Structure formats: C-alpha cells, structure tokens
Amino acid sequence: MNKINSEETNQYRTTNNWVSIQDIQEHFQSHNNYDLLVRKVYIKSLKADGYIAYLNGTVDVKVVDESIVRPLQQENSLENVDDSDQLDFLAKRIIPVSNVGINSRLENALEKIVSGYTLLFVEDTPFYLEISTPGFESRGVEKSEDEAVLKGPKEAFSESMDINLSLVRKLIKSSELIAEYSKVGEMAVNEVGILYMTNIVNPDLLDKVRNRINEIDTDEVLNLALLEQHIEERPYSLIPTVLYTERPDRAAAFLKEGHVILIMNNSPSCLIVPVTFWGLFHTPEDAYSRWFYGNFIRIIRLIAIFVTILTPSLYIATTNYHIEMLPTDLVLAISATRERVPFPAIFEVVMLLGAFELIRESGVRVPSPIGPTIGIVGALILGQAAVEANLISPILVIVVAVTGLASFAIPNLSFSYMIRLSTYLFLIFASFWGFYGIAACIVMSIGYLTSVTSYDVPFLSPLAPFYPSSKDLIVRPPIWKQWLRPFNVHPQNKQRKKKPEGVQNQ
Amino acid sequence: MIKPTDRKVGTREFVAIILLSMGIKFTDMTPTLLYKETANAAWMVPILSGLIMFVPLLFLLKLLKFYKDKNLIEIIFSLTGKYVGFLLGMCLFLSSYSSTVTNSRSYVDIISTMFFPNTNIIVLFLLLIGSSYYLANRGLNTIANTAWISLPYIKAFMVIGILMVTNQVNFNYIFPIGGYGALTIIKNSISYSSIFADIMFFSVVFPFFKNYESFRKASLIGYALVIFELVMFLTIYIMYFDFPGIENITYPFQEITRAVRLGRFITNIEAVFLGFWSVASIIRFSIYLYISTAIFAYSLKLKEFEPLLLPFGLLVILLGYLPENFIINSFQIRGPFVLNMTSGFIFSLPILLWSIHKIRGER
Numbered sequence: 001m002n003k004i005n006s007e008e009t010n011q012y013r014t015t016n017n018w019v020s021i022q023d024i025q026e027h028f029q030s031h032n033n034y035d036l037l038v039r040k041v042y043i044k045s046l047k048a049d050g051y052i053a054y055l056n057g058t059v060d061v062k063v064v065d066e067s068i069v070r071p072l073q074q075e076n077s078l079e080n081v082d083d084s085d086q087l088d089f090l091a092k093r094i095i096p097v098s099n100v101g102i103n104s105r106l107e108n109a110l111e112k113i114v115s116g117y118t119l120l121f122v123e124d125t126p127f128y129l130e131i132s133t134p135g136f137e138s139r140g141v142e143k144s145e146d147e148a149v150l151k152g153p154k155e156a157f158s159e160s161m162d163i164n165l166s167l168v169r170k171l172i173k174s175s176e177l178i179a180e181y182s183k184v185g186e187m188a189v190n191e192v193g194i195l196y197m198t199n200i201v202n203p204d205l206l207d208k209v210r211n212r213i214n215e216i217d218t219d220e221v222l223n224l225a226l227l228e229q230h231i232e233e234r235p236y237s238l239i240p241t242v243l244y245t246e247r248p249d250r251a252a253a254f255l256k257e258g259h260v261i262l263i264m265n266n267s268p269s270c271l272i273v274p275v276t277f278w279g280l281f282h283t284p285e286d287a288y289s290r291w292f293y294g295n296f297i298r299i300i301r302l303i304a305i306f307v308t309i310l311t312p313s314l315y316i317a318t319t320n321y322h323i324e325m326l327p328t329d330l331v332l333a334i335s336a337t338r339e340r341v342p343f344p345a346i347f348e349v350v351m352l353l354g355a356f357e358l359i360r361e362s363g364v365r366v367p368s369p370i371g372p373t374i375g376i377v378g379a380l381i382l383g384q385a386a387v388e389a390n391l392i393s394p395i396l397v398i399v400v401a402v403t404g405l406a407s408f409a410i411p412n413l414s415f416s417y418m419i420r421l422s423t424y425l426f427l428i429f430a431s432f433w434g435f436y437g438i439a440a441c442i443v444m445s446i447g448y449l450t451s452v453t454s455y456d457v458p459f460l461s462p463l464a465p466f467y468p469s470s471k472d473l474i475v476r477p478p479i480w481k482q483w484l485r486p487f488n489v490h491p492q493n494k495q496r497k498k499k500p501e502g503v504q505n506q
Numbered sequence: 507m508i509k510p511t512d513r514k515v516g517t518r519e520f521v522a523i524i525l526l527s528m529g530i531k532f533t534d535m536t537p538t539l540l541y542k543e544t545a546n547a548a549w550m551v552p553i554l555s556g557l558i559m560f561v562p563l564l565f566l567l568k569l570l571k572f573y574k575d576k577n578l579i580e581i582i583f584s585l586t587g588k589y590v591g592f593l594l595g596m597c598l599f600l601s602s603y604s605s606t607v608t609n610s611r612s613y614v615d616i617i618s619t620m621f622f623p624n625t626n627i628i629v630l631f632l633l634l635i636g637s638s639y640y641l642a643n644r645g646l647n648t649i650a651n652t653a654w655i656s657l658p659y660i661k662a663f664m665v666i667g668i669l670m671v672t673n674q675v676n677f678n679y680i681f682p683i684g685g686y687g688a689l690t691i692i693k694n695s696i697s698y699s700s701i702f703a704d705i706m707f708f709s710v711v712f713p714f715f716k717n718y719e720s721f722r723k724a725s726l727i728g729y730a731l732v733i734f735e736l737v738m739f740l741t742i743y744i745m746y747f748d749f750p751g752i753e754n755i756t757y758p759f760q761e762i763t764r765a766v767r768l769g770r771f772i773t774n775i776e777a778v779f780l781g782f783w784s785v786a787s788i789i790r791f792s793i794y795l796y797i798s799t800a801i802f803a804y805s806l807k808l809k810e811f812e813p814l815l816l817p818f819g820l821l822v823i824l825l826g827y828l829p830e831n832f833i834i835n836s837f838q839i840r841g842p843f844v845l846n847m848t849s850g851f852i853f854s855l856p857i858l859l860w861s862i863h864k865i866r867g868e869r
Contacts, residue, residue: 321621322777433633435777436617439784440637443652447641450651464651466518
C-alpha cells in the first residue's frame with residue numbers, strides 16, 4: 001500500500017487549488033461564526049478519519065445523523081479499498097443518500113454548503129463528497145389567499161421550489177414538461193426554475209427568457225417579486241408585462257398554452273411570461289364555472305373595471321360640462337347638496353379619492369388587533385363628518401365608494417394598480433375637456449395598450465392585432481369549443497384537440 | 507418566429523381604419539354641402555361618387571399588384587422620373603394635408619359650437635391633434651389596432667342612435683326623389699367624388715399591410731361599407747329634417763343625437779355620442795396625419811418620417827386656426843377648393859400612372 005502522506009496531499013491540494021476542511025473553516029470564519037459545524041468522524045470502513053461539515057439550519061440534522069454519521073461509523077468494509085476511489089466507495093456503498101457527488105473545487109464547496117449540502121472530507125484525499133441533505137424551514141402547501149376561488153383547487157404555491165415544482169408536476173403528468181435551472185445574479189447561488197412544455201413552447205420565446213435571466217446584472221436576486229422587476233419589459237409603465245400568480249393550476253393552464261413559467265425558492269408564487277391583457281383579466285374560476293356563470297362573472301368584472309376607471313371622471317364631466325345629460329330633478333338635488341360646499345368638484349373628488357387610498361393602504365399595514373379602528377374612522381369621518389362639515393357633498397361619497405368597491409373586484413394585484421392609477425389620468429382629462437377629454441384619453445390608452453408588448457407578444461392580442469385563438473377573451477366559448485391554442489404566443493403545437501363538429505371559429 | 511417586424515396590418519384592422527376614417531364623413535359638414543347642392547337627392551351622390559372613384563381604385567390596385575412591395579410614391583417615381591414624380595408627390599401631399607387641415611378645423615368647430623362654446627378653439631385643437639399625434643407616433647399598427655378595438659363600440663352606438671330616432675323620421679320626406687334633377691346629381695357626384703379619394707391614400711403606406719390580397723379585400727369591403735353607411739345616414743337626415751329645413755342645419759348628425767332619448771328621464775345623451783364620435787375622429791386624424799407626413803417624406807426620399815409627425819401636427823393647428831370662422835373654412839375653403847380640386851387630380855392620377863405603365867411596357 002503506497003499511502004500518500006498527509007504533507008504530500010496538502011502540497012498537492014495547494015498546487016491544484018483543491019479544497020481542505022481548513023479552507024472551509026477559514027472562509028466561514030469559524031472562530032466567530034457558530035453556524036458552520038465541523039465534526040470529526042472515524043470512518044470505519046476506510047479505517048481513516050474524516051470530517052463532515054454543514055451549515056446549521058440549512059440541513060436536516062436527522063438525515064445527517066442517520067444517513068451519514070451512523071453508516072460511516074458502523075459499516076464495515078469487507079474488502080480492501082484502493083486509495084484513489086475511497087470516496088467513490090463511500091458514495092456507492094456506504095452512504096444511503098440519493099444525491100451524492102464528488103468534487104474538488106472551493107467555489108463549488110461554498111456554493112453547495114450554503115445550499116443545504118453536507119460535505120465529507122476524508123483525510124489524505126484530494127476530493128470531498130457533497131451529500132444533499134437540505135432541511136430549510138418552509139411552510140407547507142396552504143390555501144391560496146390572494147386568489148381565492150369558490151370552485152376549483154385551492155392549493156397555492158409555497159416558498160420552496162421543490163414543493164412548487166411538485167405541485168405543477170402533479171397537475172401536468174407529462175414527459176414534455178421540462179424544468180431547467182438557471183443561476184441568477186453575479187454572486188449567484190439562487191436558482192430560477194424555467195418550466196415549459198417542450199412540444200408546445202416556441203423556441204424563440206424560450207431563448208428570450210433565458211437571455212433575459214442571464215443578462216441580469218446584479219449581485220443577487222432574492223425572490224420572484226424582485227426577479228419580475230428585472231425581467232419585465234417596461235419598468236416605468238403602468239402596464240405589467242409579467243404575470244405573478246400563486247396558483248399552480250393557472251401555471252399549468254398557461255404552460256399548456258405555450259407560455260414559460262418561472263419559479264424560485266423563497267417565493268410563494270410563479271411568474272408567467274409572456275402575459276397579455278386577458279391573462280390579467282381572467283381568473284381560474286371563470287374557466288371552472290359553467291359557461292353561463294363564468295361569462296356572467298367576466299362581464300361583471302369588465303363593468304367593475306370601467307366603473308373604477310370612469311366613475312369619478314364621468315361625474316366631473318357631466319356636472320361640469322354636460323349638465324343637460326342628467327335628469328332635472330337629479331341636477332337640482334346635486335346642486336342643492338353642493339350649495340354649501342366651498343370647493344370645486346374636482347378638488348372634492350381628488351380629496352375623497354386620496355382619503356380612500358389612505359384607508360386602503362392603512363388597512364393593509366395596520367396590525368390586525370387595531371384593524372377595526374380603520375373601519376370606524378373611515379366610515380365615520382369620511383362618510384358622516386366630512387359631509388356634515390360641508391367639506392364634500394354626499395353624492396360624491398357615493399361616487400367614490402362605488403369606485404372603491406368596483407376596484408376590489410379586479411383580480412390581479414398589478415392589474416388592480418394599473419386600473420386604479422389610470423382613474424386619476426382620466427380624471428385629469430375629464431376635468432379639462434369633459435367627455436371629449438375622456439374620449440381622447442380612451443383612444444390614447446387603447447393606442448398605448450396595443451403597442452405594449454410582453455416578450456414580443458402584443459398586450460391586447462389575440463384581439464388586436466388579430467390572431468386565431470379559441471376566443472377566450474372578454475367572454476369565453478364553452479370548454480369543448482376551445483380547441484385552439486392562442487396563436488399570439490406562436491405555439492409549436494397549435495391545437496388542443498381535433499376541431500369539434502359544428503364549430504365555426506378558426 | 508416571434509419578430510416585431512412580422513407585425514403588419516391585416517384585413518380586419520384595415521377595414522376598421524377605412525370605416526373609421528372615411529365612414530364618419532356623414533358626421534361632419536359633408537352632408538350639409540351635399541344637401542345644399544342637390545336637395546332631397548343628396549343620398550344618391552355617394553353611390554355615384556363611389557362608382558366614379560371605383561375606376562381609379564381598380565387601376566391603383568392593378569399597379570400595386572404589379573409593383574408588389576413598393577408604395578404609391580415609389581411607383582410614381584419609378585414611372586414618371588425624378589422631377590415629375592416629385593411634383594406629383596407634392597400635389598398628393600398638398601391635397602391630403604389640406605384636407606387634414608380643413609377637416610380637423612371643421613371638427614373642432616363642431617365640438618366648439620355644440621359642446622364647448624366658451625372654450626378657445628385652440629385648446630380643443632390641441633387635444634384633437636395632440637392625441638392624434640400620440641397615436642400616429644406609435645405607428646400604423648397602433649392606429650390599426652386601436653381602430654379595430656374601438657370599431658364595434660362606435661358602430662354599435664351609431665346603430666342604437668339610428669334605432670332611437672326611427673320613430674321620429676318620416677319616410678315621405680325623401681320625395682321629390684330627384685332633387686334638382688339628374689344633371690345636378692351627376693355634376694355634383696363628379697365634383698364631390700373626392701369624398702372617397704381617401705381610399706387611394708392608403709396605398710402610400712402599402713408595404714405596411716400584410717399582403718396585396720388582404721389589402722385588396724379590405725379596400726373593397728371597406729369601400730362598399732362606407733358607401734352604404736353614407737347613403738344610410740344621408741337618407742336618415744333627409745327623412746328627419748326634410749328639405750329645405752336641412753339646408754339650415756349645419757351639423758345634422760349632432761342635431762339628431764340631440765333628439766335621441768331613452769325614455770322619459772334620459773333625454774339628452776348627445777355628450778355620450780360626442781365621446782364615441784371623438785374616438786373615431788381622433789383615429790381618423792391620426793391616420794390622416796400619418797399618411798400626409800409619409801407622402802411628404804417619401805416624396806423627398808427621407809428615410810424616416812416619424813420625427814416629422816410632431817412639426818406637421820403643430821402646423822395643422824396653426825393652419826387650421828387661420829380661417830376666421832367655420833363658414834369660411836367649410837363653405838369657401840373645404841367645399842369648393844379642397845374637395846373639388848382634389849377630385850380631378852385623385853381621379854386621374856392612377857389612370858395616368860397606369861397608362862404610362864402600359865405605354866412603357868411591363869418591365
């Protein structure tokens with residue numbers, strides 16, 4: 001047995017940039033960092049000493065104890081092992097963990113150890129074993145809260161990428177579903193999972209997504225909400241160009257239309273690219289409800305959007321410029337209540353809308369024990385006292401309340417912001433030019449919306465520009481008629497099924 | 507596969523542009539001009555004018571088919587040479603730009619008279635041309651898509667408007683059906699045939715359309731629908747106002763919307779019509795502005811014309827502000843001058859080009 005002596009090994013390590021347990025300890029400053037645990041262990045089968053190292057909190061200690069320490073100490077070797085494949089022998093025969101690798105580089109060791117791996121160094125060996133024992137704390141799969149539905153699956157994504165992947169795989173049991181991993185950021189440790197259906201997704205789209213992620217020029221991206229802002233198309237625009245959802249069933253539905261899904265650790269959600277207006281407008285429940293009910297809800301939602309955008313500006317336009325539109329009695333009633341209010345109507349509207357935004361924001365931020373106060377303050381001060389103090393007219397409370405109520409019916413958070421902010425834009429135009437201004441603002445908004453693209457997919461497609469699709473836009477046809485995938489994402493495989501009989505659409 | 511350059515204007519979107527840019531002529535002062543000249547028979551004028559303008563349209567389509575991905579100005583240049591080509595291009599530009607200016611002024615006058623009598627028209631002008639510029643600056647695709655999205659709502663509201671006034675019209679008012687007689691009708695059909703001349707101008711941006719086939723299909727469908735629409739509204743006007751009453755109505759469309767009522771309580775909804783009508787007119791002027799600027803830039807062989815949109819838009823406001831009032835604008839400038847002068851030019855241009863093309867041989 002020509003055993004390499006330890007001095008020689010160390011020499012070998014330094015010259016070849018190989019890693020020893022001391023390097024790890026040095027890097028993690030083990031004299032004042034108590035997270036790094038290094039334990040000396042006698043490896044019975046090799047009759048040699050070894051070290052295992054891991055970071056506290058990143059590994060499952062039970063797995064380390066049962067699957068690494070115990071077998072190392074107890075398993076007996078029945079044969080002589082050659083020095084060169086000692087580690088190979090350990091990996092193959094002794095350690096009962098499925099994901100084990102052999103490596104020798106420091107950067108890799110550091111990356112693995114922070115990702116929940118346990119490293120095993122054997123004395124006088126130039127390599128080390130990396131054993132996957134991740135044990136990060138995470139929530140379980142819980143009910144979806146931000147996108148609740150009455151009918152349909154209630155599972156939501158959780159902060160662990162593995163759980164999220166399993167949720168998607170549970171929905172799409174297909175060999176075509178590919179999960180690529182891509183590192184993000186310069187000091188990259190975080191990984192982004194890129195999910196797509198290889199038989200449907202357009203390769204150009206996929207390349208674009210990969211490039212966009214590779215181009216991110218920052219040290220670290222912590223989660224998807226931040227990643228969204230790195231990869232979105234127009235950072236200064238009101239329009240969101242990436243869809244953020246916490247529902248695996250939505251992710252699966254988009255995957256099957258040829259979209260790309262991004263998942264990440266620390267994010268109870270996924271990102272969907274590209275996204276169109278319709279992706280933001282729809283909720284999963286529209287599809288789960290029967291045809292009539294689903295479309296009814298969609299029309300209600302469309303009305304809610306228009307009410308949110310237009311009610312304050314319509315009020316301003318009619319009362320300031322087109323007073324003849326209102327029935328005479330109503331005009332008299334309005335002017336009677338406005339008689340003692342000293343401000344112009346636009347000032348009142350802006351003031352009350354601002355107050356409403358305050359209530360909304362404080363409702364989110366306030367600690368829950370004092371939550372009810374908000375309701376009392378909001379209702380009392382805004383609804384009652386402000387009117388009695390002649391700061392605002394009562395009809396305006398109705399206008400703003402309806403606007404606020406309608407804005408709660410808008411599903412997606414980004415979408416809701418977009419709609420709420422455009423309310424103010426319309427208000428400006430209405431206060432200057434009445435209905436004429438509103439019309440101009442509508443035209444410009446539509447013009448803007450049609451020219452926005454998300455990963456080269458026009459925002460309002462397949463409506464305009466027109467592409468063949470299953471016409472699942474404002475209203476949807478019955479499920480058995482939706483035989484086409486929308487062409488605006490340019491899927492490779494354009495049909496979901498054969499054209500059903502008696503269907504006229506393309 | 508996904509390339510922004512692949513995005514071109516398709517058949518539906520082009521039909522929408524035609525319907526919105528030409529199909530709202532019944533809402534401006536065109537009917538007033540026609541009724542002045544031809545009395546009860548004004549509704550026949552669009553049919554005849556349409557047939558007259560159909561001839562050069564066919565020649566133009568033939569030319570476009572032959573020259574595949576060239577636009578109209580390039581065709582003119584390659585057929586008539588540098589100098590004559592430039593001259594013809596400038597004439598085209600003048601006729602399209604002058605109609606943009608006079609039409610936009612006429613729209614602003616309508617808005618001002620009917621809805622904002624106390625507002626300075628320059629403020630109204632700024633919003634009209636400003637928003638048109640905004641659309642035009644985003645490109646032809648944006649205009650086309652905006653037109654396609656707004657089309658159903660605008661037309662639905664027009665239909666509702668018509669249905670709401672049907673109980674107030676009298677069918678007998680269209681008699682005497684001949685008006686001042688056949689000769690007057692024919693004469694005016696010829697001199698006002700430039701109402702439909704706009705259809706020729708789209709060929710200036712022909713390469714932005716998907717292909718020849720869709721361009722031809724959309725042109726023909728749009729053309730037919732526009733004629734139908736114009737005839738229908740002119741008939742409604744005469745049945746509602748009668749002659750000579752209609753002679754004294756400056757803005758028949760806006761007057762009719764005043765009569766629309768939904769039951770006892772909602773009686774004056776003309777402001778809603780103003781909204782939809784403004785949407786259509788902004789889209790209309792954006793395409794006008796876009797095409798006028800394109801003609802100018804192509805005639806001078808400039809590579810990019812988008813930077814010119816802003817100065818040309820401002821110039822529309824300045825020139826449109828010049829006429830003292832709408833009477834001068836509509837009855838002295840737009841009517842006799844712009845419409846009649848361009849009629850002959852637009853009519854003969856495609857035929858002339860086609861003849862040169864035939865004489866010089868199809869190379």
